[in-house]
Amino acid sequence: MIKLLDNIFNSKLTKAIVLYGVLVIIFYVFKNNINVFITRYLTLDKESLQQVSIMWVFLICLIGIVYSIYKFLLKKYQPSTNLLHTLFLTALFYCIVRLTNYSNGWEFISIEPPYFYYSDLFGIPLIISSLILLIRLFKKYLIKTEKKEITTNPFVADDPIESELQDKLNYQKRAKDLISYLERSNFKKSFTIGIVGPWGNGKSSLITLIEKEFELNPLKSTLHLKFLPYLNHNENDIISEFFKQLSSEINKHSGQLSNQILDYSEKLLKLYKNKSIKDFLAVNTNSFSTSSSYDTFNKINSTLEDLNKKFIVFVDDLDRLSNKEVLQVLKLVRNTANFKNFIFIIALDKDYVLNTLMQKNDISDHTFVDKFFQLEVYLPEIDKKQLKEDFAEFLSISDLRSKESFILEVTKAIYRKDNLFDDYISNHRGLKRLVNQLVFDFHSLPDQLNTNDFLNFTYLKMAFPSAIKFLNNNWSDVIPYNQETKLCELEEVEKEGGKNNVYDILKNSRTLYYGFGSYVPDYGKYKISSSLTKEIELGKINNLNYHQNLLLAKTLIVLFGKGNQAEEHTSIKFGNNLRKLLQQKVIENELTYKQFEGVFNSKDNFSYLRKVLKSGQTQNILDRISFYNTDNTERIKSVVMVLLTIFNDAKIYGTYSTSVLQVLSQFITRVWSKKQNQAVQQPREELWGTIKAEFLDGNFAIEKKLEFLSFLSENRIRMSFDDWGTDEDTLKELSFNQYRKLLEEKNNNLWGIDDYTFYHAYHNTRKFQTEEVLNLVTIEFWQKNDITILCAQMTENDALTTKVFRTSDFASQLFGSKTEYKSFVENKIGKTDKPELKEYLDFIKLESYTDFSYYIRYEFVDFKVIKLKMQKVINTNNLRSDELDNTVEIFIESKDEKTHNITGTNMNKQKIPGLINCLVHQTDSGYYSSVRIESNSIHKGITALLNHYLSLLNKATKEYVIGSDKKSILKDTEIVLEIVSIQPNSYDTKEKK
Numbered sequence: 001m002i003k004l005l006d007n008i009f010n011s012k013l014t015k016a017i018v019l020y021g022v023l024v025i026i027f028y029v030f031k032n033n034i035n036v037f038i039t040r041y042l043t044l045d046k047e048s049l050q051q052v053s054i055m056w057v058f059l060i061c062l063i064g065i066v067y068s069i070y071k072f073l074l075k076k077y078q079p080s081t082n083l084l085h086t087l088f089l090t091a092l093f094y095c096i097v098r099l100t101n102y103s104n105g106w107e108f109i110s111i112e113p114p115y116f117y118y119s120d121l122f123g124i125p126l127i128i129s130s131l132i133l134l135i136r137l138f139k140k141y142l143i144k145t146e147k148k149e150i151t152t153n154p155f156v157a158d159d160p161i162e163s164e165l166q167d168k169l170n171y172q173k174r175a176k177d178l179i180s181y182l183e184r185s186n187f188k189k190s191f192t193i194g195i196v197g198p199w200g201n202g203k204s205s206l207i208t209l210i211e212k213e214f215e216l217n218p219l220k221s222t223l224h225l226k227f228l229p230y231l232n233h234n235e236n237d238i239i240s241e242f243f244k245q246l247s248s249e250i251n252k253h254s255g256q257l258s259n260q261i262l263d264y265s266e267k268l269l270k271l272y273k274n275k276s277i278k279d280f281l282a283v284n285t286n287s288f289s290t291s292s293s294y295d296t297f298n299k300i301n302s303t304l305e306d307l308n309k310k311f312i313v314f315v316d317d318l319d320r321l322s323n324k325e326v327l328q329v330l331k332l333v334r335n336t337a338n339f340k341n342f343i344f345i346i347a348l349d350k351d352y353v354l355n356t357l358m359q360k361n362d363i364s365d366h367t368f369v370d371k372f373f374q375l376e377v378y379l380p381e382i383d384k385k386q387l388k389e390d391f392a393e394f395l396s397i398s399d400l401r402s403k404e405s406f407i408l409e410v411t412k413a414i415y416r417k418d419n420l421f422d423d424y425i426s427n428h429r430g431l432k433r434l435v436n437q438l439v440f441d442f443h444s445l446p447d448q449l450n451t452n453d454f455l456n457f458t459y460l461k462m463a464f465p466s467a468i469k470f471l472n473n474n475w476s477d478v479i480p481y482n483q484e485t486k487l488c489e490l491e492e493v494e495k496e497g498g499k500n501n502v503y504d505i506l507k508n509s510r511t512l513y514y515g516f517g518s519y520v521p522d523y524g525k526y527k528i529s530s531s532l533t534k535e536i537e538l539g540k541i542n543n544l545n546y547h548q549n550l551l552l553a554k555t556l557i558v559l560f561g562k563g564n565q566a567e568e569h570t571s572i573k574f575g576n577n578l579r580k581l582l583q584q585k586v587i588e589n590e591l592t593y594k595q596f597e598g599v600f601n602s603k604d605n606f607s608y609l610r611k612v613l614k615s616g617q618t619q620n621i622l623d624r625i626s627f628y629n630t631d632n633t634e635r636i637k638s639v640v641m642v643l644l645t646i647f648n649d650a651k652i653y654g655t656y657s658t659s660v661l662q663v664l665s666q667f668i669t670r671v672w673s674k675k676q677n678q679a680v681q682q683p684r685e686e687l688w689g690t691i692k693a694e695f696l697d698g699n700f701a702i703e704k705k706l707e708f709l710s711f712l713s714e715n716r717i718r719m720s721f722d723d724w725g726t727d728e729d730t731l732k733e734l735s736f737n738q739y740r741k742l743l744e745e746k747n748n749n750l751w752g753i754d755d756y757t758f759y760h761a762y763h764n765t766r767k768f769q770t771e772e773v774l775n776l777v778t779i780e781f782w783q784k785n786d787i788t789i790l791c792a793q794m795t796e797n798d799a800l801t802t803k804v805f806r807t808s809d810f811a812s813q814l815f816g817s818k819t820e821y822k823s824f825v826e827n828k829i830g831k832t833d834k835p836e837l838k839e840y841l842d843f844i845k846l847e848s849y850t851d852f853s854y855y856i857r858y859e860f861v862d863f864k865v866i867k868l869k870m871q872k873v874i875n876t877n878n879l880r881s882d883e884l885d886n887t888v889e890i891f892i893e894s895k896d897e898k899t900h901n902i903t904g905t906n907m908n909k910q911k912i913p914g915l916i917n918c919l920v921h922q923t924d925s926g927y928y929s930s931v932r933i934e935s936n937s938i939h940k941g942i943t944a945l946l947n948h949y950l951s952l953l954n955k956a957t958k959e960y961v962i963g964s965d966k967k968s969i970l971k972d973t974e975i976v977l978e979i980v981s982i983q984p985n986s987y988d989t990k991e992k993k
Contacts, residue, residue: 064125200429
C-alpha cells in the first residue's frame with residue numbers, strides 16, 4: 001500500500017495535475033482582478049485592429065501552425081519542462097477564457113465567419129502544439145507500458161547485467177548474501193564495503209544486481225541511492241553533488257534532515273575552499289543556520305537516530321577518477337559523511353587505485369586504502385573456460401549470428417595452444433570488445449585467411465595499435481620475405497647467437513609462461529626477441545612495460561615465426577593477406593584474390609588487366625603488388641609487364657607515373673634481395689629481355705619508354721643497371737633510338753600548345769646522351785617542320801601575368817644561345833606571309849635588344865596559339881586582373897654611344913610623367929634602351945621623354961631637334977635617337993589598330 005502511494009504521490013503526472021488545478025482555482029478566485037487587468041492593459045481599439053489586413057493575421061496563424069507541425073511532429077523536438085508547462089498552461093487558460101462565460105468588461109473582436117475571433121488566429125496554433133505534444137506523451141507512456149519488441153543489435157553492449165538470466169558469474173547469490181547481512185546490521189557510524197576486482201570483472205554488475213534486489217524486495221526502513229563521482233568536474237564538486245543528491249532523496253522522508261545536510265555541506269565546502277578549521281566550527285552568519293557545522297553533524301546523527309533508517313550509498317567506478325578525486329571520495333565516506341547507519345558500497349580496482357595514489361605520492365604505502373574499508377568483497381579473475389564458453393554465446397547474439405561456420409571456426413581456434421586468447425582476454429569487458437571487433441572486421445577480411453591468424457592479429461591490433469603502425473612502415477625489415485617459404489617471416493638469429501639474455505630470463509620465469517600450459521615460443525630463435533631492439537622502439541612509443549614487450553614479441557612469433565604452419569595462401573604471412581590486415585582500411589569495390597591472379601594473364605595483350613583497371617582497381621592492384629613476392633621468373637616478368645602497362649596509361653587509370661615506377665623498383669629490389677648475384681643473373685637478363693621485347697619494342701607510347709629509361713638512370717645509385725639485367729651502353733643506344741623514333745612519329749604530325757611531351761622526351765634522353773648529339777637531330781627535325789608550335793612553346797610568360805614574355809632557356813640549350821635560336825627562326829621563316837610569325841619575328845627582335853636578359857612587354861594580336869596559351873594561364877590561375885595591363889614599354893635605339901649614355905640619365909617621375917623604370921642595353925647589334933610608363937600617361941610621357949633627351953643633348957650646343965614624327969631626335973637631318981617600338985601598339989595613336 002505504501003509503495004503504491006509512493007508511486008502515486010511521486011509521479012510527475014500527479015504533480016502536474018495538482019499544479020494545474022491550483023492555478024485554475026487561483027485564476028477563478030482572482031477572476032475580477034484579472035478582468036480589470038485585461039480591460040486596462042490588454043484590450044485593443046476595435047477600429048485600429050480592423051484597419052490591419054486580415055490576410056496578415058491569417059499568415060501569422062498559418063506560419064504558427066506549420067512551424068508547430070514541423071517542430072513537434074516532423075522533427076520530434078523534445079521541449080524543455082518549462083516550455084512544455086508554459087504551452088499547456090497557456091492553452092488551458094485560452095480554452096477557459098474562450099469557451100466559458102469568463103469575460104467581464106471586455107469582449108473578443110470577431111471576424112468573418114461569425115463566432116470566429118482574432119484571438120483564435122493565435123490560439124489555434126497553441127492548441128495544435130499542445131495536442132501534438134499530448135499525443136506524443138501518451139504514445140510514449142503506452143510504449144513504456146507495453147512489452148517492447150526485441151531489436152537485433154549488431155554489437156554486444158558493455159552494460160552491467162540487470163537480471164538473473166544474464167548472470168553468468170553467479171553474482172546474484174553474492175548480492176543476496178550481502179543484502180541479508182546488511183538487513184541485520186546496525187552501525188553507530190558509517191560502514192564501507194569495497195567491491196574489489198580487476199578491470200571488467202563485473203563490479204558494476206554486482207552493484208546493479210543489489211539495486212535490483214532492493215527494488216524487488218525492499219528492506220524495511222532502508223533507503224538507497226547511487227552516486228557516480230566521475231560525473232563531476234573537480235574534487236570540490238564531488239562533495240557538493242553528493243550532499244545535494246543525498247538531501248534530495250532524504251527530503252522525501254524528512255525535510256528537517258534534508259536541510260541539516262545542506263547546511264552541513266555548505267560549511268564543508270567553505271572549509272575545503274578556505275583551508276580553515278575556524279569556518280567549520282563557527283556559526284554560519286550568511287545563512288539561516290544558527291549553529292556550527294560540528295553542531296549540525298551531531299544534529300544529523302540525532303535526527304537519523306529518531307528516523308531509524310539505514311542509508312545505503314552505491315559508489316561505482318572509483319577507478320575512473322584522478323588521484324585527487326579518489327582521495328576526496330575516500331574522505332567523504334570515512335570522514336565527512338561518517339553518519340549513523342550510512343553504508344557505502346564502493347566498486348574499485350584496488351590495484352589501479354593504489355598505483356594511482358602511489359605514483360602521485362599521495363600515500364606512503366598500500367595500507368592507506370585499507371583504513372577506509374571495513375569489508376572487501378573480492379571478485380576474482382573469471383575462469384578462462386567460462387570466458388571461452390561465453391565467447392561463442394556473445395557471437396551468436398551479435399551481427400555474426402548467421403555466420404555459423406565462422407562462429408564454429410573461431411570457437412575451435414580459441415582452444416588451440418598457439419591461440420593467445422588466454423594471454424589477452426581476462427574478463428567479459430575484454431571479451432565483448434573482441435566480439436565487437438570481429439563483427440566490424442569480418443566483412444573487410446581478405447578472401448582467404450586462417451582463422452587462428454586472424455584472431456591472433458586482432459588481439460595484437462586491440463592491445464598494441466602503434467605496433468600495427470610500426471609494422472606497416474617497417475614490415476620488410478621486421479618480417480621480410482623469405483625466398484624459401486615464399487612468405488613474410490621473422491628473421492632467425494645465427495646458430496651461435498641462439499643463447500641470449502632474454503632467453504635466460506624466460507627460463508627463470510617458467511611459472512609465468514609455463515605454469516598454465518600456454519604456448520611458449522622459442523624467443524631466442526628470432527632476432528626480434530633475442531635483442532628486443534624492435535620492442536624497445538615500440539616501448540618508447542607505447543610506454544610498454546617489460547611483460548608487455550614480451551607479450552608483443554610472443555604474438556609476433558606466433559604470427560610470423562616458423563611455427564605458424566597455416567596453409568600458405570590462407571596464412572597471415574602470405575603477402576596479400578598481410579597487406580590487407582596492416583593497411584586496416586575497408587576498400588570499396590575490393591579486388592578479390594581471383595581478380596588479382598587474373599591480371600597476370602598476358603593473353604590478348606593483358607585484356608583482362610585492362611578490364612579490371614577500367615573498373616577502378618588501379619590503386620588496389622598497386623597496393624597488392626607492393627606486398628607481393630615470388631621467386632618464379634615467369635611471374636616476375638608478368639608483374640613487371642603489368643606495372644609497365646599501368647605506367648603507360650597512368651593518367652587514364654587515375655594514378656601517377658612516378659608512383660607506378662616506385663612500386664616497380666621496390667618489387668625488383670625485393671625479389672632479388674635474398675639471392676646471391678650469380679644465382680639471379682640469368683633471371684635478371686631474362687627479365688630485361690622481356691622488358692625490351694614487350695615494352696620497349698612493343699606498342700607503347702615512346703614518351704613513356706623514354707621516361708622509363710630516364711627513371712633507370714635517375715635511380716642508378718639505389719638500384720644499379722645490373723639489377724635490371726642490362727648495362728649503360730645498352731640503355732644509351734636504346735634511348736637514342738627511341739628518341740629518333742619519336743622524331744619520325746612527330747614529323748609533319750605536330751602537337752597542341754599544352755602538350756610538352758616532346759620536350760620531356762628530349763630531357764629524358766639527355767640522361768644518356770650529350771647535347772651535341774641530341775641537338776643535331778632535333779634541329780634537323782625542326783628544319784623539316786612548321787615551327788609555329790616551337791615558337792609558341794619557346795615563348796614563356798612571367799609568373800601571374802600574361803603581359804610580359806621572354807624566350808625559354810631551352811632555346812639556349814638546344815641552339816647554343818638565344819641569339820642562335822633567333823637566327824634559326826629568321827632563316828627558317830624568311831619573308832613569311834603568316835601574320836602570327838611576322839608578329840613573332842617582331843617580338844624576338846625586340847627581345848634581342850635586351851640581349852634576351854629579361855621579360856619584355858608585348859601584346860600578341862595575330863599569334864592565336866600564344867593567345868590560347870595565355871588564356872589557359874588566366875583560367876588556371878584565375879587571373880581576374882593583371883597588374884601589368886596598364887604598363888607600356890618603349891624601346892629606343894641610339895646611333896652612337898654618346899647618345900646612348902644620356903638615355904638613362906636623370907630619369908624620374910617629375911621629369912617623365914608615369915615613369916615606372918628605365919633600362920639601358922648594349923648589344924652586338926647596337927645601343928638600346930627600354931622605358932616603362934603607365935598607360936594613362938603615355939602621350940605626355942613620350943613628349944616629356946624626348947624633351948628630356950633633347951635638353952641633355954643640347955647642353956653644349958643647340959644642334960639637336962625633335963623630328964616631325966615626334967618619335968626621333970635629329971642632328972643635321974640625321975636621326976641620332978629613335979623610338980623603334982611602343983608595346984602595346986594600341987597606346988600609340990599613330991599606329992592604332
